[in-house]
Structure formats: C-alpha cells, structure tokens
Amino acid sequence: MAYSCTIRGFTYRFDSLRELLAKASPLRSGDALAGLVADSYEERVAAQIALADVPLTAFLNEAVIPYETDEVTRLIVDTHDTTAFTIISHLTVGDLRDWLLSDEADTVTLQQLAPGLTPEMVAAVSKLMRNQDLILVAKKCEVVTRFRNTQGLRGHMAVRLQPNHPTDDAKGIAASIIDGLLYGSGDAMIGINPATDSPAATSRLLFMLEELRERFAIPTQSCVLSHVTTTLQLIEQQVPVDLVFQSIAGTEKANASFGINLALLQEAYEAGLSLQRGTLGSNLMYFETGQGSALSSNAHHGVDQQTCEVRAYAVARAYQPFLVNSVVGFIGPEYLFDGKQIIRAGLEDHFCAKVMGLPMGMDICYTNHAQADQDDMDTLLTLLGVAGVNFIMGIPGADDIMLNYQSTSFHDALYVRRVLGLRPAPEFEDWLLRQGIMDQQGNRLSGQAQKQLYAALVG
Amino acid sequence: MSEIRKAGVESDEWESLKAYTKARIALGRTGVSVPLRESLQFKLAHAHAKDAVYSALDVTDLQNQLALCGLPVYCVRSRAIHRDMYLQRPDLGRLLDERSAEQLQQLDSPAADISIIVADGLSASAIRQNAAQVVSGLVDKAKQAGFSLAPIVLVEQGRVAIMDAIGSLLNARLAIILIGERPGLSSFDSMGAYITYAPRPGLTDESRNCISNIREQGLAPVLAVDKIMDLIWSAFRLQLTGVQLKADSNAGILPA
Numbered sequence: 001m002a003y004s005c006t007i008r009g010f011t012y013r014f015d016s017l018r019e020l021l022a023k024a025s026p027l028r029s030g031d032a033l034a035g036l037v038a039d040s041y042e043e044r045v046a047a048q049i050a051l052a053d054v055p056l057t058a059f060l061n062e063a064v065i066p067y068e069t070d071e072v073t074r075l076i077v078d079t080h081d082t083t084a085f086t087i088i089s090h091l092t093v094g095d096l097r098d099w100l101l102s103d104e105a106d107t108v109t110l111q112q113l114a115p116g117l118t119p120e121m122v123a124a125v126s127k128l129m130r131n132q133d134l135i136l137v138a139k140k141c142e143v144v145t146r147f148r149n150t151q152g153l154r155g156h157m158a159v160r161l162q163p164n165h166p167t168d169d170a171k172g173i174a175a176s177i178i179d180g181l182l183y184g185s186g187d188a189m190i191g192i193n194p195a196t197d198s199p200a201a202t203s204r205l206l207f208m209l210e211e212l213r214e215r216f217a218i219p220t221q222s223c224v225l226s227h228v229t230t231t232l233q234l235i236e237q238q239v240p241v242d243l244v245f246q247s248i249a250g251t252e253k254a255n256a257s258f259g260i261n262l263a264l265l266q267e268a269y270e271a272g273l274s275l276q277r278g279t280l281g282s283n284l285m286y287f288e289t290g291q292g293s294a295l296s297s298n299a300h301h302g303v304d305q306q307t308c309e310v311r312a313y314a315v316a317r318a319y320q321p322f323l324v325n326s327v328v329g330f331i332g333p334e335y336l337f338d339g340k341q342i343i344r345a346g347l348e349d350h351f352c353a354k355v356m357g358l359p360m361g362m363d364i365c366y367t368n369h370a371q372a373d374q375d376d377m378d379t380l381l382t383l384l385g386v387a388g389v390n391f392i393m394g395i396p397g398a399d400d401i402m403l404n405y406q407s408t409s410f411h412d413a414l415y416v417r418r419v420l421g422l423r424p425a426p427e428f429e430d431w432l433l434r435q436g437i438m439d440q441q442g443n444r445l446s447g448q449a450q451k452q453l454y455a456a457l458v459g
Numbered sequence: 460m461s462e463i464r465k466a467g468v469e470s471d472e473w474e475s476l477k478a479y480t481k482a483r484i485a486l487g488r489t490g491v492s493v494p495l496r497e498s499l500q501f502k503l504a505h506a507h508a509k510d511a512v513y514s515a516l517d518v519t520d521l522q523n524q525l526a527l528c529g530l531p532v533y534c535v536r537s538r539a540i541h542r543d544m545y546l547q548r549p550d551l552g553r554l555l556d557e558r559s560a561e562q563l564q565q566l567d568s569p570a571a572d573i574s575i576i577v578a579d580g581l582s583a584s585a586i587r588q589n590a591a592q593v594v595s596g597l598v599d600k601a602k603q604a605g606f607s608l609a610p611i612v613l614v615e616q617g618r619v620a621i622m623d624a625i626g627s628l629l630n631a632r633l634a635i636i637l638i639g640e641r642p643g644l645s646s647f648d649s650m651g652a653y654i655t656y657a658p659r660p661g662l663t664d665e666s667r668n669c670i671s672n673i674r675e676q677g678l679a680p681v682l683a684v685d686k687i688m689d690l691i692w693s694a695f696r697l698q699l700t701g702v703q704l705k706a707d708s709n710a711g712i713l714p715a
Contacts (some may be wrong), residue, residue, distance in 0.1 A: 397483020
C-alpha cells in the first residue's frame with residue numbers, strides 16, 4: 001500500500017510501510033549504509049507526518065517482511081493478542097503516541113496492553129517521539145522478573161557484573177568479581193563473556209561461579225555467554241547453568257547467521273527450565289540484541305535497523321526472559337555514528353522493549369572508532385536511570401579488556417543509584433547489608449566491612 | 460566553619476588482586492566516584508585509542524622500510540576518501556578506487572604464490588609499530604621456502620576484504636593482509652593478519668583465517684610470522700582457508 005504527505009505543494013510518496021518506517025526514522029549511519037534513509041530533512045518529517053496517520057490495524061494487514069519467508073514475522077502474527085489490542089484498535093500511530101503519554105496510560109493498563117502490540121507498531125510510535133517522550137512512557141512501565149532475586153521493581157536498578165578476561169583466567173576473573181561485589185554490583189547476574197566458545201572452558205567458569213555464589217550465599221544468578229548450542233550441551237552434562245544466553249536478531253535470516261532459530265531457542269528454554277534452579281521464579285533466558293545486526297549479516301530485507309531491533313524483542317518475548325540487554329553502541333559507527341545516535345538508539349530500545357513487556361537493561365557502551373566518549377555514556381546512563389532501566393553493566397573502570405570497548409563501571413552504577421535514589425534488587429540489597437558492604441542508606445560503602453569480606457573471599 | 464580538608468581518596472584493601480588482571484580494579488573512590496588520577500588515566504588511554512583511529516599512515520616512510528625487503532612496493536587507496544567516510548561506509552573501504560585498480564591491472568603481474576598487503580584499517584599506529592617487522596619476516600621465510608611473491612601493496616583506508624581484489628589483480632594464489640585492528644583502551648596498537656586462499660572479489664569472512672593481537676605486548680611480531688607461515692602451509696596443502704582450516708592443523712608438516 002502507498003502512503004503520502006504533501007508539503008508546500010510537493011507530494012512525498014512512500015510505497016510501503018517498510019519504506020515509510022525507514023524514512024521516518026531519526027537519522028543514523030546504519031540506515032544510510034543500507035540506503036534506506038530519507039533524502040532530506042523535509043522528507044523525514046513528511047514520512048513522520050504520514051506515519052502518524054496510519055491506522056494501527058494497517059500493521060496487521062501489511063507485514064514488513066513476508067509471513068511466508070520469515071519465521072519471526074510468523075511469530076509476531078501468530079502470537080498477536082487481539083483481545084489486548086482491542087483497547088487501541090481504533091487508533092492511528094499518532095493517536096497511540098498521544099495516548100501513551102496521557103495519564104490514562106498507567107502502569108497496569110500498559111502491562112495489559114503489551115501483548116496486543118506488535119514490534120512494528122511500537123517501532124512506528126517511537127519514531128514519532130522525542131527523547132523525553134521515550135523516557136516518560138518507559139518510566140510508567142514496570143516489568144518484574146524472578147530467578148534467584150527480583151528484577152525490575154520500581155525504584156531499583158540492578159547491575160550485571162561483567163568480569164571478562166582475555167584468556168578466561170580464573171584468578172583474573174575472580175579478582176574482578178571481588179572488586180564488583182565489594183562495590184555493590186552483581187545483582188542482575190555475574191555474567192562472563194568467554195574468550196572462546198569451548199564447552200570445557202565454559203563449564204569450568206560455570207562451576208567456579210557456582211562455588212563462589214554458594215560459598216557466600218549470594219542471592220544472584222550466573223551466566224557464561226556461550227552459544228546456545230554449547231549451553232544445551234552443558235545442561236545435558238549436568239553443568240550448573242542458571243541463565244541461558246543467546247544473541248538474537250529480528251529476522252529469520254539474521255538469526256540464522258547467529259546459528260539459531262526459534263525451535264532451537266525453545267529447546268534451550270525448556271532445557272533450562274528442566275534444571276529448576278530458580279528459587280524465586282523461573283524466568284531464565286538472557287538475550288542480547290543491538291541495532292545493526294540484521295544489516296551487518298545482510299539480512300534486513302530493506303527494513304530499517306531500529307524496526308529490525310524491535311522485531312528481536314518479539315523473539316525475546318516468546319521465552320519469558322529474566323533479562324534482555326541491548327548492547328547499544330557495541331557494533332560500531334557504521335551503524336550508530338556518534339554519541340547523539342547512540343543515546344537516541346538507547347532510549348528507543350529501552351522504550352520499545354518495556355512497552356512490549358520485556359525486562360530491558362542496557363549495555364551503555366561505545367567503541368573507540370565511534371564519535372563518543374564517557375560523557376556521552378554519563379548522559380545516557382542518567383537518562384536510562386530516570387527512565388527506569390532494569391539493569392546496566394558493571395565493568396571494572398568501564399574498560400572491558402576482553403571485548404575492547406567501553407561501558408559503565410561499578411562506580412557509575414553507584415553514581416546513578418545515588419543521584420536517583422535507586423536501590424539494588426531487594427534480596428541482593430539484604431545481602432549487601434548483612435555483609436556490611438553497604439549501609440542502610442543504600443549506597444555508602446563501608447571500608448571496614450569490605451576489608452573483612454575481601455579477607456574471607458581470598459582466604 | 461572549619462577549614463576544608465583535601466578529600467580523603469580511599470584506596471581499596473584488595474589492591475594486591477591487580478596482579479591477576481589488567482582490568483581496572485581496586486581503583487579506590489572519593490564518595491562513590493572514581494579518584495581523579497584514575498579518571499585521567501582512563502582519558503589518556505581513550506586519547507591514545509582515538510589518536511590511533513585517526514592516525515594517518517605515513518605511506519612514504521613505510522614504503523621505504525618495506526622496500527628493504529627487495530620487492531616492489533605499490534601504494535593504493537580504497538574508495539573511502541577520508542576517515543569519517545571510512546568509518547561510516549565499510550563497503551567503500553572494501554573496494555579499490557578506480558585508479559588504484561587500473562594501476563595494479565597494468566602491472567600485468569605474473570602468477571605468484573603469495574601477495575602481501577598492508578592496510579591502515581582502524582589503527583595506523585598498529586601498522587607503524589608492527590607491519591615492517593612482520594612483512595620482512597614473512598618475505599624472508601617465504602623466499603627460503605621457495606614461494607614466489609607478488610609485489611607488496613600498501614592500502615590507505617582499507618578494510619579486510621580489499622585483499623580479495625588486490626590478490627586477484629596480482630594473480631596470487633594466496634593473499635595476506637596485515638591491518639590495524641579496532642583499538643581497545645589497553646591495546647591501541649594491535650595488528651591483525653588475515654589470510655585468504657584463492658582471493659577473488661565477493662568472498663566473505665568465513666573464507667579467511669585470522670591471527671589477531673599482533674604487537675609486542677600481545678603476540679610478538681616474531682612469533683606472529685611463524686603462526687602466519689604455519690597457516691600458509693596449511694592453506695596450500697588443503698587448498699583452502701576459512702572455517703575448514705584450523706590453526707595448528709599443520710604443525711610439523713614440512714614444505715612440499
């Protein structure tokens with residue numbers, strides 16, 4: 001179907017929803033690389049004006065990637081909750097933007113609506129929003145999940161302790177874990193990116209994490225981010241797997257380039273459940289996403305990178321994940337060029353995932369060939385803290401020595417908890433108090449207690 | 460009001476753990492924040508990495524150094540004209556500009572076993588520090604082993620896949636590109652080596668082998684030469700590179 005908008009006597013035409021969504025996107029380098037961007041500033045706004053008039057029902061009739069050729073489209077269409085959709089079925093995309101911002105769209109209503117929203121509807125509405133709109137609506141969403149502690153409660157923000165080491169050296173990893181725990185990080189999980197995908201190395205790390213967690217009765221969960229096929233193999237061999245990790249994308253072909261499909265994810269999800277290791281709840285999948293992955297695997301089907309990204313959230317949603325993480329600035333400047341594009345993308349990803357009902361966190365990060373620095377990370381960190389992000393990364397000094405990029409540090413997490421009055425996950429906070437790592441105010445560190453715990457950890 | 464004392468920067472009790480990792484642990488704190496000394500160290504490392512990304516290859520200097528190997532050295536460019544274009548358009552960095560392609564075509568190179576290519580990639584600093592040593596080591600070992608060598612090609616604003624066009628225009632059975640890697644904070648000067656058997660335009664990463672982190676503090680250039688030669692032997696023996704060729708698969712195999 002064609003869409004159009006006339007400005008000062010010139011009519012812009014957009015041949016499909018796919019083209020309209022792409023041209024309505026705020027400018028980013030990845031869409032330029034794919035040749036999908038609006039030709040002028042005026043055309044971009046014309047696309048946004050035309051998009052605002054599109055009825056939401058149009059998204060149920062026009063798939064951006066055909067149903068027949070893509071299993072992600074089939075998942076989106078087949079699992080769409082038409083009952084939940086009823087309350088907004090008469091709206092246009094523009095109406096939806098205004099309604100989301102209205103006081104009628106409160107936390108409970110948004111939670112009920114989530115399964116009625118398709119990723120394309122959510123991507124579309126985000127393109128009509130300014131940064132403050134993305135923050136305000138995301139703030140109203142509350143997505144709570146449980147495994148060995150509780151994530152996503154309002155007023156709390158968790159941290160994934162990421163103690164990576166370039167050779168997976170156990171002592172090097174342990175040193176970073178101790179540093180993180182003593183700075184109050186690690187409630188989202190202790191999650192290691194392994195240097196190799198070898199099952200033996202992954203297993204060794206999982207046993208090490210298990211021992212540490214049990215020895216100090218830390219109410220958290222661990223994850224070694226190996227490929228899901230490796231994790232499946234380890235589960236069969238009775239290795240203690242808490243969270244099951246996989247990178248996912250928004251098209252079948254991009255997922256294939258990651259070596260996965262929906263059936264494999266389902267198998268891994270069920271295998272994880274069979275272990276029954278969660279004590280408070282059974283959310284156990286951990287997904288990572290990021291704008292640009294579909295384009296970089298040449299699997300975007302002419303769909304803009306942000307819409308592809310939101311389609312990945314539909315994949316995530318099918319497996320009741322414990323946490324979802326957009327690794328926003330990792331992929332490089334050919335997809336998100338500078339701090340401005342990274343910040344915008346981060347807010348979009350968080351908003352879109354939350355509105356779809358996902359426990360969204362973020363790896364607020366950049367590479368050294370992007371036009372960004374730690375000031376940009378501070379800005380995005382603060383904005384996401386205000387927006388109610390479920391968790392962020394905690395990396396020693398914000399410098400990942402294995403993946404060679406910069407993210408947020410243990411100190412950064414303490415900063416944002418302090419300025420916004422956010423607390424760790426409640427069960428983990430109790431542990432921090434019992435250990436004397438933090439006091440009742442929630443963020444002051446106690447040197448004496450840390451010293452004692454350190455002695456216990458290395459003793 | 461009493462006089463303000465200098466803020467008590469608290470050091471961490473677990474500084475001894477720094478012996479186990481290069482990670483920035485036990486940084487200490489003032490309040491919940493990183494002490495200034497550590498903050499500036501971080502900024503300095505980032506400055507080195509950024510300078511590496513925007514460092515320009517001193518083509519003439521490197522050309523002179525490489526010429527000592529006794530092979531002709533040609534300088535070419537990709538279609539990415541400047542750095543920002545290079546960063547945003549990886550597709551252009553993979554293509555030779557027209558004049559460069561013509562230049563190589565006109566050489567009408569006789570068939571050769573190995574084509575050695577050097578490209579700035581994401582860190583010209585990495586190339587400045589490591590390339591000459593690795594190239595001269597490779598040329599020596601390849602000559603000793605009886606391989607024929609194509610002229611050496613230096614590429615400005617090049618991505619890995621540009622090796623396919625160059626190797627193919629030079630009529631080479633195998634191409635190797637030494638290229639500046641994406642710089643990390645603790646390693647802004649790492650060079651990578653990619654090897655492709657039967658280079659031709661249109662190949663993708665799954666048809667290459669890679670050796671990374673070549674630098675004095677990582678994989679030392681001397682050792683890198685041996686690793687690359689091992690891969691070259693394997694590639695010629697199996698007549699392929701890429702996912703089906705594992706490093707070390709050829710350990711101990713002698714020249715045919």
